[in-house]
Amino acid sequence: MIIIVTILIILIFLFFGINKTDSRIKKINKKMDKQHTKILNDIDILKKDVLEHWEYENKLHEIGLEKMPPNHKNITKEWNSHQREHKNFVKNISELKNKLITHINVTDTKDFHWTN
Numbered sequence: 001m002i003i004i005v006t007i008l009i010i011l012i013f014l015f016f017g018i019n020k021t022d023s024r025i026k027k028i029n030k031k032m033d034k035q036h037t038k039i040l041n042d043i044d045i046l047k048k049d050v051l052e053h054w055e056y057e058n059k060l061h062e063i064g065l066e067k068m069p070p071n072h073k074n075i076t077k078e079w080n081s082h083q084r085e086h087k088n089f090v091k092n093i094s095e096l097k098n099k100l101i102t103h104i105n106v107t108d109t110k111d112f113h114w115t116n
Contacts, residue, residue, distance in 0.1 A: 026105045029115045036104050040097060047093045054086045 022040050027033050061079060 022101065024101050024105070026109045027116070028104075028109055028112050032108070032112060032115070036100075036108075039100065043093060043097045043100070047090060047097075050086070050089055050093065054090075057082075057086075 022037070025033075025036055025040070028036075
């Protein structure tokens with residue numbers, strides 16, 4: 001189930017998020033706008049790559065569970081902690097993008113409005 005949800009998130013993300021100018025950023029000048037777009041797209045790529053990596057780890061975990069000997073220590077708590085870390089990474093990447101957009105729209109536009 002986790003793998004299916006992860007795949008759906010990646011597909012939605014790919015369709016809506018990568019290599020597009022974010023309409024939420026204010027225009028300043030051509031060079032700066034291009035740089036901002038590249039940075040935001042790079043963040044999107046990072047998020048996509050993290051989600052793909054997470055999917056791979058989930059597959060390995062499932063394989064490991066199948067191969068685990070019956071007397072192996074229960075790793076449910078450790079795995080749940082591991083998954084929470086991944087969710088936090090993805091959340092932090094999204095927050096980074098939102099903070100950058102705010103910075104562009106508030107600080108950069110204020111300090112570089114004269115360059116357009």
